[in-house]
Amino acid sequence: MVSTAPSPTDRHEAAxxxxxxxxxxxxxxxxxxxxxxxxxxxxxxxxxxxxxxxxDKGCAFGGSLVSVMTLTGWGLVExxxxxxxxxxxxxxxxxTVRYLSxxxxxxxSAAQLAPEADWTTFFGTLAARGKARIEVTCAVPGDEGxxxxxxxxxxxxxxxxxxxTDAASANAAK
Numbered sequence: 001m002v003s004t005a006p007s008p009t010d011r012h013e014a015a016x017x018x019x020x021x022x023x024x025x026x027x028x029x030x031x032x033x034x035x036x037x038x039x040x041x042x043x044x045x046x047x048x049x050x051x052x053x054x055x056d057k058g059c060a061f062g063g064s065l066v067s068v069m070t071l072t073g074w075g076l077v078e079x080x081x082x083x084x085x086x087x088x089x090x091x092x093x094x095x096t097v098r099y100l101s102x103x104x105x106x107x108x109s110a111a112q113l114a115p116e117a118d119w120t121t122f123f124g125t126l127a128a129r130g131k132a133r134i135e136v137t138c139a140v141p142g143d144e145g146x147x148x149x150x151x152x153x154x155x156x157x158x159x160x161x162x163x164x165t166d167a168a169s170a171n172a173a174k
Contacts, residue, residue, distance in 0.1 A: 006041065006083060014082060015039035018075050019046070029071055032064060037108055041083075044076040045110040050103070060103035060140075062149075069138035069151035070095065072111040076136055077155045080119060086126065088157040093133060095153035101142045103149070111138040114152065122157075131158040 006014070015036050023030040033052050037045040046068060053064035070092055077090050113119070114135035125132035133156045142148030 008040070011039050011041055011079075012036075014079060015044065015075070018079055018082070022071060022075070026071075028067065032067065034068065034071065039079065043110055043112045044072055044079065045108050046072045046075070047106065047108050049106045053107075057102070058104070060107055062099055065099065065103065065107070065109075065140055065149045066095075066097045066151065068107070068109040069097070069111070069140065069149065070153065072109040073136040073138045073151065073153050073155060076111040076113075077134060077157060080122075081157060084123065086123075086157070087160050088126070089160055090155055090157045093154045093156040095151055098150045099148075100146070100150070101148045103140060103142065107140050107148070109138055109140050111136055113137075126157060126159070131156065133157075 019034060019036045022034060031052060033049050035047045037047040039045070048060075048064065048068050050060060053060050053068075055061040074090055074092065081088050081090065114137045117135040119134075122132045122134045133154050136153050136155055138151040138153070139147040140149040
């Protein structure tokens, strides 16, 4: 039997296309200089340099931390939808952020499904109702293996009434 699972190269290319889409469509994200760090199909990690995200104290601005974590969580859901050729709008329905320690250097944000969430239920609900929600957790690593900031979020996907016709469609199809 031939596997239909995307190869690591395909996953990386899809994730890079998503980061390009974020830069094109969200000027703030472009100004934050977000970059793809890693995507393995289960976890998405974005990187951000400190310089454009610094506050008056010399550490990462809290607004930048929550923005990067939100985009990382959103990106994880968007990549799963794109991998299944689902044309949906994705938005954050609810989120809780915790700032645990200052971030003094360039930083990463890693997103994965919350322990109680699963793609099978999400895609089953999407197929049945045309919309679905899923819980995602994100973290910015800090010192000594502890998180510097965390985000717990519920993302909602809703099928579009009209297909997307922008440059993102071309990138998503690659």
